[in-house]
Amino acid sequence: MAANMFVVPQTIGTVLCCKCGISMAPNPANMCVTCLQSEVDITEGLRKHVTIMYCPECDSYLQPPRTWIKAQLESKELLTYCVKRLENDLKKVRLVNAEFIWTEPHSKRIKVKLKVQKEVINGAILEQSYVVEYVQQDHMCESCTRFQANPDQWVASVQLRQRVSHRRTFFYLEQLILKHDAAVHAIKIKQMDQGIDFFFANRSHAVKFVEFLGKVAPTKSRHDKQLVSHDPKNNSYNYKYTFSVEISPICREDLICLPPRVAVSLGNLGPLVICTKVTNNITLLDPFTLRHCFLDSDQYWRHSFKSLLSSRQLVEYDVFNVEIVSPEFNVGGSKYVLADEVARVTDYGKLFYIRTHLGHILKPGDRALGYDLYGANCNDIERDKYIGLVILEAILIKKSYEEKRQKKRGKPRSWKLKSLDMELDESKGRAHEEKMNSEYEEFLRDLEENPELRFNLSLYCNRDYQPSEMASLSDGDDVPSVALEELLADLELSEQEDGEDSMRE
16 A cells, blocks of 8 residues: 555444433444443343352252252352352343352351343343342251261261271371362261271262272272161161271381292292382382382282281391492382492391392491391291292391481471371370371371372471571481472461361471
């Protein structure tokens, strides 16, 4: 286009409103927005006040006819619930937007501002906003009513057990349950000897919980039911269901002597192996050859076996010399290096020349935890089946940081874990409580030393933690810790929730 060419400017035509006579852009009704709204109210006939049923015990709302939906104030779930209560009204108009208007939490009022559109005179589309007020009426749901009448009136229970002398597995399972909200429908959780009992108001919730346990641990389960009442008039039966779930006694860092049939089925692995990881599969590692295998739940329970030595029997060794004999291997996501070492039990002076899989982290002068097969008295039937089996004097399991941890003993951590609302057995006495605290401290140390172990868990920032200058100077020590980027912020949605959630450091 030439620079000097004359261009006719384009103007937008305007008309006068047929009511008030102001200039406006033309529309099919020939009315301005103010006059159109005074003539037509598209919210006429739409409900402005709605009554909703609210259960104050479990923070649930009744979705007619019998469904209870759990939702927090001003959450996306609650907004969806409020809009669905107006489903018949919204068939007359087109919903454009919905948002909450803030109200006092104790006012028992929820206000939602809706913006709707509708076609009016001569095809003109009018948009208008209006406020719907929802009045909460307290009404306990069926499960809460049953629980308030009798707290022990449950329908299904899950008895979770593991036949070992420690509770480290349950500490780990507790964090997995919290992260996935697997026990959100449990009406009561009770700590038992060698396990935990979960009580549910519906059988389907218990079945779902048992399925979750089978996905995170090698378990076997069986179930039974007991008749509570029977109505011959309508031929209805009420049962109480019990699910018994047993977790494999094999734990991480256990030393295992495989039965001959199992060793042959695994390609002549071992027979002395170490359990390095337990999920729904059991990972076994030969510390002398770095061969490994995975056992699923069916394979384990078909030929169930027990540990030769457990982590409570670990002995501390001093490492004097390390000679690497193989390159680095990646076994199940973890790195290992074979090495020949000269080590000695810390308490007495006999030297052992052994082979270990920890050549990638051990160096002369370190301390390591291992099993003392030289002085251990092991009466194992599976071990006696091997004729002429040569066993080394010691098997190292992991590096020890106990001496370096002495400097930080008693100081709070920069992170913390949540815990289940569980009924504890206080009749055991003080000795049992001290044992539980000691085992929980060992579990926290395992989380610090093993990043793979805390990969599936949620760790939270400890607001009470205040790093000091001395702590910052000692951070250079070779002591494992949890990085700040791995921690989650502990969000507080309300003062009531903050008081109910229990935290453990």
